[in-house]
Structure formats: structure tokens, C-alpha cells
Amino acid sequence: MVSDKDVSYVADLAHLELTDEERTRMLKDLNSILGYIDRLNELDTSNVEPMEQVASRYGEREEEAGGFGYAMREDQPRPCLPRDEAMKNAPATDGTFFKVPKVIER
């Protein structure tokens, strides 16, 4: 069971603050969804490899062996996004850097 403490801990990890109302609702929803997810424990998976990616099951074999050849590209330098374009959506900049509130308390 997820507790109030767990909700606070996870919200902190996720950089969410959440109102009291949201926390109450979150507690209820997480318990309901995790209760449903618990049915995965009905399955014995001790000898089953995890599948992280479609390619990890199907793609890493050689093409001749029926794999899909997820080829890597050549590692060559290419032009990247110009600074002004990369920064044009920033909420605050000094023209060169992104500006954020003070990180270190003096």
C-alpha cells in the first residue's frame, strides 16, 4: 500500500509539489492502479529475460539470422542548431546562457 509519506517522497523525486487535494486523490489513484498492477505477480518470470526495447528482443541478431539491422550511423560532425534558434523559446536568458533562480545560498 502506498502511504501519505510515499506520496510526499515520490512527489519530491518527481519535482512536483501537489496541493493537499491532489495528494489525497493521488493516494487513492496510485493504490487502485498498483493494486491492479499487482496481478503481474501471478506469473512466474524467474527464467524470462526482460524486454527493454523491441530491438532487444528482435533487432540485435544479424540480419541474415532474421534480425532487423538497427544500423548505427557514421559518427560524423554535423552542423547543430544555431544558439539563437536553440534559445528562442527560453523563458529567461542573457543572450548567451539560460537564466535560472539562484542555486547556491550564500
Place this chain on the structure above:
Amino acid sequence: MDLDVLTVASTRAAVAEKQTTATALVDAFYAKIEAEDPAIGAYLTLSKERAYRQATKIDQLADTGDELPPLAGVPVAIKDVFTTKDIRTTAASKTLDNFNAPYDATVVSRLEEAGAIILGKTNCDEFAMGSSNENSGFYPVHNPRDLTRVPGGSSGGSAAVVAAGTAVASIGSDTGGSIRQPAAFCGVVGLMPTYGRCSRYGLIAFASSLDHPGPFGKTVKDTALMLQAMAGRDPLDSTTADVPVPNYCEHVGEEIAGMKIGVPLEYFEDGLDPDVRAGVEFGIQELANAGAEIVPLSLPHTTYAIPTYYVIATAEASSNLARYDGVRYGLRSSEGKTLSEMYRRTRDAGFGAEVKRRIMLGTYVLSAGYYDAYYLKAQRVRSLLARDFDDAFAKVDVIVTPTTPTPAFKLGEKADDPLAMYLADIFTVTADLVGIPGISIPCCKSKEGLPIGMQILGKHFDEATVLRVAHVAEHALAARAE
């Protein structure tokens, strides 16, 4: 010109044969959007300047008499999770309300290179998280077939514009059913290609191992033409596969006599809406009439697909959405005094309830002490689900199922019960987890006149066979309806 009956091929032909111009088409579509979309809410942003610029280019090309590109003059809509250069791209989130992307998604630029005209960006569930479009940060989409009902989600806007005729075709993304489920609810064709068939470059990430870009159209052939333009290896997405792209239209129209079609019993259990059952069984009978052999089979782990999905998808989402911190782009709350406070206030203000719920769930299943119990466990069950399909596809060419357990539900009906909403994707999530292609085609109607979707799933990178079977069913059902 009746915009409601235009297909991809007929639109291109009309432009090529000078029955109309691309510019006149764009005029007509924007007039229709302005008249009809306010009641539907399918568009978030119209990209008029870009649309007219492309239309002019196509008209000049048509004047030369040269062969036009395959999608020349075809007005399309783009789900607002794909970036479009200098056009507002929001993922239907307040977080990105004022975000103008600095580059085009690969599938967007490929469609435009093929001659398509981008009319605008379509509404969806915020960051593609939802099954009804009610999670849009702006406004919900109404189903054009019945405005009191949801269009499905998350690509509800992209399904709705095709159903309403406010675009000829569109694209969406499918992570747990987000193309096929709204296609079923809106009575259009929606195709999820194999994972790695279409580039995710420029697709705002929800769950990276599950996100599939794909097309919507009025017909199976329209989705084949759209896929043709979108598909193929992209150096900018290392998960796109180097597998040759066939000419899909060559397979649309081929017969299916002798083909083996699997019907999994787990998709027809109690709880399936009787009208959906009757409709899909009718569709399967049409495939049998066309000479296919119907093979009953079992996908024994089906019931574990939704819990597996909600662990993996939310875990990946919690990581992907960490980037919305108010620093480089997107919303920033002015309230925070310290950096950490600024992050929290920004994320609290920018994200809607469902997005927060999924970030919390995903963070929880990845947190210390729970990783093995939830995340690793789900990845192991993902292998079991893949094994079910490996076994099935050793015996059959395609698998046919209902797309959804019920027709479109009413707005508000499931909005307060996240688990009930998640179960709307029960027949679609498995294909996302396994990475195989699937299509939903309209198949009969419910007693209330609502569309029903039939899903056809195929082997990895075998969209051609999926399209071929879908086309046979589409034509048999159309002939039957006449």
C-alpha cells in the same frame, strides 16, 4: 468539390488534372474548418502561412506538367505532438502553450517533401496520455459521428478531422492504442506501423520504447500512401530499422485466398460489447468468404498487457517528462525563489492531472526498492507477451480482433476513474509492447449507429500483409453495406 469524399489519391488526381488547384483546396478546407471545427475542437493551431506557401509550390509544379509527387496537394493535419518548425507545438499541454519548435519532425518533413499540405496541428490528450481526449490542456475533442461522445485518444483530433472531412488524412502517434482506438471510435482507418518503421525524431517523447508514429485516412489505401511517404530509416532516430520499405500500394488489392487468419479467443470473452462482437464476427466471416482460413488461437498473457503497459509507459514517461523544468523552453512559474522551488511550481502549474498521475506512478515504480518488483517484472512479462505473438505468428499470417471493447463512450463517462479509462486500451496495448504493426478499420455499426473498429495485427515490418487483408475486408464490408 465535395470535400467529404476526397481521398489521398483523388485529391492528387484533381490537382494533377487541373480540376482544382492546391490553393483553392486550401481555401475550401480552411472555410470548412472555420465553419465546422468549433463544435468538434479537433484543431489547436492552423498553419495557414505554411499551407499556402506549399500550395503555391504545388500549383507551380502542376503548371509545368511534370509528374507530381505522390501526396501533391493533399491537405493533412498533424497531431500536436510532432514538432513543426516555427509553428506552435504544444502536445496539448499548458507547459508548451507558447512553444515554437526549431525543427520539423522527420515524418512531417517527409510528408511535405511528398507534396502534402499541412493545414494545422490537432488536439490530443496532454503528452498523448489518455484514451478520450478529455485530458487535453486546452479543450476536449467531440466525436464528429456523435458530438456527445469522445473521439477516443490520445490522437482524437487526428481521427476527428478525417471523420469530419476537415482534412483528407492526418498523422498521430500510438503508444498504447492512440491511433487505432480513436480510429475505431470515429469510424476511420488508423494504422500503427511496426516500431522502428517510422522515425520518432521530432515526436515529443511519451514512452520511447512504445511510441509509434502512423497515419489516419478514410480508406486503407490512403493510409498506405501516407505510410509510404513516412516510412524508412532515419539517421536521426537510431531505433528506426534498416529494413527495405516495399511499395505498399502494390499489395493493396491483392487477394487473400489461402491466407491464415488467427482469431484469439481472449479478445472475445465476456464483457465485450455485444454489438462490437457481432460486428467483428461479421468482418471475420467476410475474410473467410474471401478465401482466408480462420484459425482460432490463444494469446494466453493478454490479461497482463494493461498492467505491464502502465508500469513501462509511466516509468518511461516519468523520465521523459523530467525535461519540462522551466529552464530551456516552455512554461516557467515566476513564483519559485530557489531553483528547486521554481521546478516544482512550474511543473505543478504546467501539467494536468493525468500527466501528474503518470509521472508519480512512473517515479514510484522506478524508485529504490520497487524497481525489481515493478519495472523489471513488467519487462519480463513484456517478453511473455512477445512470446505469445511469436508462437501465434508461427501459425498464422495476421491476427484479427476487435479494436476496442465498446464503441465510443460519452464525454465525462470515465473521466473520474483512471483505471476504467485505461481498460479502453485493453485490445490495443499489446501490439505496442511487442512492436508489431496493427490497423483499425471501420466494421459495421452499433445499434445506436456508432462506428465499430476491427483490428488486424501483423508480423514485424509486414505492414504490407496487414494492409492487404484490411483492404479486402474494407471492400467486402462496403459492398455488403450497399
